[in-house]
Amino acid sequence: MNRYMNDIIDVLKVDFDINISIFDESFLTRIINMRISDTKSKNIKEYKKLIKENIQEAIVLKRLLNITYTRFFRDSLIFAQLQKIVLPSIITSINQQRELRIWSAGSSGGQEAYSLAILISEFEEELGIKIPYRIIATDISETKLKKGRSGIFRKNEVIDLKLKYIEKYFTSRGSEYIISEKLKKNISFSYFDLTDDKNIKPPESIYGDFDLVLCSNLLFYYNPEVQKKIIVKSELSLGPNGYFITSEAEKVLVKDFTKLKQINPTSSIFKLNNQGAIL
Ligand SMILES: C[S@@+](CC[C@H](N)C(=O)[O-])C[C@H]1O[C@@H](n2cnc3c(N)ncnc32)[C@H](O)[C@@H]1O
CATH class of the missing domain: 1.10.238 (Recoverin; domain 1)
Structure with a gap:
C-alpha cells in the first residue's frame, strides 16, 4: 500500500x-x-x-466507506431459491413447533427483511396456516435502522415490487408507501457490528440459533481477515440444518472460509450439514 x-x-x-x-x-x-x-x-x-x-x-x-444501497427482492435468483427450496424446507422441518428464526445481517433499511416477510406471508396464505417467525435485522447505520423500523419507503424504492405485493402489503400516503403492521411486527431492527470482536451474534439470539442467516453485499468491502471473521460469525450463529445466504459475488469467500456446503454447485445459498450438497 x-x-x-x-x-x-x-x-x-x-x-x-x-x-x-x-x-x-x-x-x-x-x-x-x-x-x-x-x-x-x-x-x-x-x-x-x-x-x-x-x-x-x-x-x-x-x-x-459504508455503502448502504439495497432494494426489495434484490437478487431475483436468490429469492426464487428462497421461495422454492429454502423456506419450504425450513417451514416443513419446524412444522409450526416453534418460531422460525432469521437474521438479516447488514440489513440496511430493511428491504431484505421485508421481502422475506412477504414470502413467508404468501406461504401462510397458500398453506392456510400460521407460520410463527421472527426476523432480526441488524446494521451499523442508525439512519438505516431507523428507516427499517419506520417501514416507510419512497415510491422509487417500491418500484421493482410486484404490483400485487404493493397492494397487499403497503398502504400509500402521499408519495410514501408504508409496510403493513402484519409484517412489521415480526421484524426487529437493532445495532450490531459484524466486525466487533466481543460478540458473535446479536443479543436477540439468546432465544436460539438461526434457521437462516443472510449476509449479502457487504463482505467485499472488507479485507480478507475481516471477511473471514464475519463469515465464521454467521456460521456459528446457525442452528442445525441452518442456511446461510450471501450474494453471487461473495459466495467464493464462503467456500474459502467455511465448511458450509452450497445447496447446488452454482448457488450462493449454503447449508450447515456434513452431507454435502442437498440437490
Ligand atoms: C450494501 S448494503 C446491503 C444490504 C442488504 N444486505 C442487501 O444485500 O441488499 C450493506 C449494509 O451492510 C451494513 N454494514 C456494513 N458493515 C457492517 C458491519 N460491520 N456490521 C453490520 N452491518 C454492516 C451497511 O451499513 C449497509 O446497510
Whole structure:
C-alpha cells in the first residue's frame, strides 16, 4: 500500500479513533481517490494534511466507506431459491413447533427483511396456516435502522415490487408507501457490528440459533481477515440444518472460509450439514 495511504489510515486511527484498515484495499483506494478529487486536493499527501486538520473530512470519508444501497427482492435468483427450496424446507422441518428464526445481517433499511416477510406471508396464505417467525435485522447505520423500523419507503424504492405485493402489503400516503403492521411486527431492527470482536451474534439470539442467516453485499468491502471473521460469525450463529445466504459475488469467500456446503454447485445459498450438497 502507498505510504500516504498508510499515513491516512494512521491519522484516522490515532486522531479520530476511526479504523479504516478493515476495508478492502482497492475499495479504500477508490474512495480516497474520489475524495482527493472532490476536495480538490493536489495529491494524496495534500489530502492527508487536509484530513488531519479537519474532522469533518474524516467523518465524510467514514460515511462514504459504508455503502448502504439495497432494494426489495434484490437478487431475483436468490429469492426464487428462497421461495422454492429454502423456506419450504425450513417451514416443513419446524412444522409450526416453534418460531422460525432469521437474521438479516447488514440489513440496511430493511428491504431484505421485508421481502422475506412477504414470502413467508404468501406461504401462510397458500398453506392456510400460521407460520410463527421472527426476523432480526441488524446494521451499523442508525439512519438505516431507523428507516427499517419506520417501514416507510419512497415510491422509487417500491418500484421493482410486484404490483400485487404493493397492494397487499403497503398502504400509500402521499408519495410514501408504508409496510403493513402484519409484517412489521415480526421484524426487529437493532445495532450490531459484524466486525466487533466481543460478540458473535446479536443479543436477540439468546432465544436460539438461526434457521437462516443472510449476509449479502457487504463482505467485499472488507479485507480478507475481516471477511473471514464475519463469515465464521454467521456460521456459528446457525442452528442445525441452518442456511446461510450471501450474494453471487461473495459466495467464493464462503467456500474459502467455511465448511458450509452450497445447496447446488452454482448457488450462493449454503447449508450447515456434513452431507454435502442437498440437490
Ligand atoms: C450494501 S448494503 C446491503 C444490504 C442488504 N444486505 C442487501 O444485500 O441488499 C450493506 C449494509 O451492510 C451494513 N454494514 C456494513 N458493515 C457492517 C458491519 N460491520 N456490521 C453490520 N452491518 C454492516 C451497511 O451499513 C449497509 O446497510
